[in-house]
Amino acid sequence: MQQALLYRAGLAGPLEAELLALLAPFALTETDTAQGWYLTLQDSALVLRNADLPKQGDILVDFASGAATHRRKFGGGKAEGIAKAVGLNKKPGLSVIDATAGLGRDAFVLASLGAMVTLVERNPLVAALLADGLRRGARDPQTADWLPQRMQLVHLPALEALHSLPAPDVVFLDPMFPPREKSALVKKEMRAFHDVVGADDDADALLAPALALAKHRVVVKRPGYAEFLAGKKPTMSIEGKNNRFDVYVNAGF
Numbered sequence: 001m002q003q004a005l006l007y008r009a010g011l012a013g014p015l016e017a018e019l020l021a022l023l024a025p026f027a028l029t030e031t032d033t034a035q036g037w038y039l040t041l042q043d044s045a046l047v048l049r050n051a052d053l054p055k056q057g058d059i060l061v062d063f064a065s066g067a068a069t070h071r072r073k074f075g076g077g078k079a080e081g082i083a084k085a086v087g088l089n090k091k092p093g094l095s096v097i098d099a100t101a102g103l104g105r106d107a108f109v110l111a112s113l114g115a116m117v118t119l120v121e122r123n124p125l126v127a128a129l130l131a132d133g134l135r136r137g138a139r140d141p142q143t144a145d146w147l148p149q150r151m152q153l154v155h156l157p158a159l160e161a162l163h164s165l166p167a168p169d170v171v172f173l174d175p176m177f178p179p180r181e182k183s184a185l186v187k188k189e190m191r192a193f194h195d196v197v198g199a200d201d202d203a204d205a206l207l208a209p210a211l212a213l214a215k216h217r218v219v220v221k222r223p224g225y226a227e228f229l230a231g232k233k234p235t236m237s238i239e240g241k242n243n244r245f246d247v248y249v250n251a252g253f
């Protein structure tokens with residue numbers, strides 16, 4: 001079944017073996033990709049590529065990339081909306097379960113500010129990309145001294161994770177939300193997620209178990225125009241550059 005996912009990769013022997021080894025823990029099946037997307041190796045990184053969209057460019061998790069490093073160094077640090085919403089401006093070193101980890105951007109920002117982050121991702125293809133990003137991040141001189149201690153991947157549905165993991169200080173949720181304008185689809189990652197991951201229609205069901213588990217608060221990232229998750233009014237909302245962070249405070253923080 002993995003072969004079918006990789007049929008266009010065209011890699012020679014040792015590289016194909018390396019690719020299969022990276023994918024082995026994730027039990028990918030043919031239904032995990034759609035619309036021409038497939039996984040392959042590029043410069044020793046696992047990438048998601050679409051042969052029908054040559055201009056699209058590869059999608060990968062690269063925590064040492066220019067963009068990730070720029071955001072880590074100049075992104076506003078503890079003054080960023082996400083840091084304030086989670087509470088890192090007051091308490092660095094908080095434990096966070098990011099129950100909808102995606103490509104791990106938010107988790108990386110939180111970890112780079114000192115949080116201990118458990119990244120939960122249910123989609124096997126996205127989890128494989130994340131695992132590979134963490135593997136390379138653990139070797140890169142820019143991130144090797146802190147990333148492996150602060151970022152751990154758990155490949156599970158969030159509902160299972162929220163019933164089995166130890167209680168963190170904060171649960172962070174960022175489920176997919178339908179884009180308001182079609183033009184948003186041109187953003188390559190959004191398009192890939194739309195094709196490969198689909199909609200997170202069950203997201204409302206995550207709020208109650210998240211609130212039951214988090215010691216201090218649950219933070220839900222939403223587009224500015226979106227309604228509250230599960231229709232529940234938050235304790236407060238913090239505006240980010242492109243998003244809103246709805247904060248549900250559980251106990252004295």
Ligand SMILES: C[S@@+](CC[C@H](N)C(=O)[O-])C[C@H]1O[C@@H](n2cnc3c(N)ncnc32)[C@H](O)[C@@H]1O
Nearest residue numbers: 100101102103104105106121122123157158174
């Ligand atoms: C919008 S993306 C998250 C983006 C992420 N915050 C980032 O910075 O890259 C949503 C992700 O959550 C995952 N997801 C949605 N519902 C989930 C669930 N119930 N359990 C685990 N993962 C889930 C999806 O597979 C998708 O990868």
